[in-house]
Amino acid sequence: MNKMTGNGTEKGTRHIIEEGIRNTATKMLESGEVDVFIGYEEGTLPLRTTPAFITCPEDATRLVWGPACENNLTVYLPKFQGAVGVVVKGCDVRTLTNLILENQISRDKVKIVGVPCSGIIDRDRIRKVLGTEGPIERSMERPVRSAQVTERSLILEGDGFEFEIQLEDVLAPSCETCAYPIPVVYDVLIGDESMARHAKDSEAGYVEVTRFAELERDARFSYFSREIERCIQCYACRQACPLCYCPECFTDRQSPKWISRWRGLSDKILFHLGRILHVAGRCVDCGACRRACPVGIDLRLLTKNMEKVVKESFEYESGLDIDCLPLLAAYKREDPDDFIL
Amino acid sequence: MGEDTFKGLLKIAKEDLDVLVDAFAKSSYVVLAPVAEGEATKFGVIGGMRIKIPHLTTRPVKELFFPQNETLFSFDCSGKADSTIKTPDAVTPDGVIPDAVMPDAVATDGISPRVIMGVRPCDARALVLLDYVFASNEYKDPYYTIRREQTVVITFACPRPGIACFCASTGGGPYDETGSDVMFMESDDSYLIKVISEKGRRLFQESLPLLKGGCSECPCVIFEADDTDIRAARDAKAASEQLLSANCSANVPIEAAVDTLGRSTGFSDPAWEEIYRKCLGCAVCTYLCPTCHCFDIGDEETNDYGERVRNWDSCMFPLFTLHASGHNPRPSRKERFRQRVMHKFNYFVEANDCIACVGCGRCVENCPVNLDIRQVLSVFAGGVFA
């Protein structure tokens, strides 16, 4: 119904990658290397894919690839039973690296199928380009009924309209400034490195948070609290994050009860600060938390800033190295301590 | 919905909507309508703003009746004095209950009557389902019931159902009147107005003396619809229903699914083993669902002042069923996902003879992993989702 894949006329990179993923899955399942292969398949709404757990080789043809492959599939890996193959983008593999470093899955249980990433789309941005409120398929004026993805653009279709948007204009914010679009670790790399987006310098991603940091304290706090106030405490952001795997999250503790679901702003702030501290030095800006949020809270304000702090203080970027100690487990004499009160 | 859907309709030009809203406000109703809150939309007091009705609000209208957080009563817990229990005696329009003394009961007095504009038929229908839970048993939830009694629901029929909508499969439809006191139907530059219930009639009688022909107090913006209007409305309804049924994902084989789930094998169907796998257990689908009604009760205490509060809860959370002993009858996401689906399409049916889903599609759209309830139902119906 909605074609996420190349439009079929030319053999674009997307098509090549999609075929590569299918072939790899087939091979891995046939050889018994993996019990389950996790990738993406066609979703039920325009510009949506959905995680697919493939167990027989014949089903590998369900797998797709395209700029709507937004989910970070490594969220399914902690405590996964059996051998698993998983499709990862440049950012996803960095959460996986963390999971391996933190002993949530052993390296030999997971076959990493890396994809040179050209970025995923952000539905909020599409909505803004369309000028609608609410999800694109719920636009009052122009509800989108289907979408096609070409090499460089999206073609949205509805009743009596067709609308073309350049992919570059609606990329997810993390993708726009992504420094590692080619997975840093993999067992198989689909296609080749030239198929990925051009990598940006890490600093490019900090422009926004830097600008925010320069605002007056009051302005910062009022923006922050206005955003957090809207939080409905569903904790979908936590559930979507591959690194939030604690068997009992501090938010769920009953005694002592750290966080109440009562309507206070302070509890909500505490939740968000607690969560961000727990992913400090681990978060890779994959954006899964932000995408999961049903009320569109600007969570990247926190994640990106934390990433910047970590980089500036420890010259550390999360998830790049599979043979190091996790940042929080490593101590160096020259580590700065000026934030310790 | 028979032929008389279109009898005795009134008509108002779209641009006059705000005049009508003013008239409601003047006759002491508080008017609520969709408002934007950051990236999301919800219902709130509009207070002078122009009304803009979105396709469907992000957050359902249920929260005006069953707010996410609510004080049930307050008390002194210093241990020095004897506890005095105070229940709130009034409910403000947006659902917040101020403090006041009213032991052991909630007064049905002193609550401003409200009008909610721009509810969609699916959300209005959901209120009737919530009535089964909160207002139809041996015990009645006074907080919910009072808000229901004091609210006039003005539904706006849907001219262009979206592709996540599947209301018609659940027994409703884009022009379904269930749960509505008044229905507005779009027709070119106007709305045709159908007054459905006694509450709706009272609202119009009070707000619009001109309905009886006297135009002295209000500007004359409401007219009786003529045959042309009615024809246009009828065509719009047919077009909308056609649009919905032309979208194959909107035709969900719910009856067949309900039948499968209702058999003795429904609970242990092998499909459960696979179907939940991508679920993240995030509860978005339940928090935004207009029919989900699970809640938690707890105490909040500061400086010897305590409140017994209730907050939304969700069967998707592990804590929901965790016993103090550590035993959990629904230990994994599989059981919890099954509970959500079984509750809506089997348990609720057994208790109330109807499903607890109105096909609004919010869970379809907002699930971070696109775990589509329509697909789940199709699997149980033995088919493949289109």
Next chain:
Amino acid sequence: MVQKIARGLTKNPYVPKLARITDVTQETEANDVKTFRVEFCDESAWEDFHYKPGQFAEVSVFGVGEAPISITSAPTQKGYLEFSVKRLGQVTNALHYAAPGSQIGIRGPYGNTFPIDDMRGKNILFIGGGIGLAPLRSLITYVLSPEHRDGFRDVRIIYGARSSGDLVFKYELDAWGRRDDVELVVTIDHPEDGWDGRCGFVPAVLKEDAPESENTIAVTCGPPIMIKFVLQALTELGFSPDQIVTTLEMRMKCGIGMCGRCNIGSKYVCRDGPVFTFRQLLEMPREY
């Protein structure tokens, strides 16, 4: 002006009645179970508090919360209620800290009752384990009360706990044991110095004693594992699923069928239970 809805008061099921703890009994050696005797602060509260054995109440500790607790006293005992509480979490801990005189809240009674009418004229076999004796005790007291004893035939009680220190209601056990119209068996899991009673798990003792199933209703309550084996043993002894009655536990909040958490299939344990026959259990999903 809009016509206001007719003035009236709606009974608020969430508001507890104030009550005072008048007596606290330490039940177990580990002191993890205490029995609280409770009286309503306002005598008139009794007017709409009529309970039967099997029902429970939501007990409030203000500032901490509420917990569902079986009423372990019997309606034949006028003027007070009794609750036996095992210390496990927030509310139950707070209760354990409460001394006589402390104020608590009670709302209820909730849930269904033991099928007393179906039991009349029959032998009754009580099988309890640990704190599971609490809900049974209400029915035992009722059945043994002078007003009602004639309505029932032979009464047999099999009660067990992990050790002698874990037995609850010892004073009551003594009293029941002294009666000649009650056959009481008390057992502990393993032999102990100074214990001259029976040893062994409850289901094993039950099988050894093999009570007659004819015209008998068995009522059982205890830890899930005990219940599981008791049900097996009773079935072997020829009890049909209709002759076996048990009470279930699920996490609860509202107690009145609204908060949606205590369901097993389409049954709400707070409203349709907590008392179920084995026949009903067989028809319910295994999710408890």
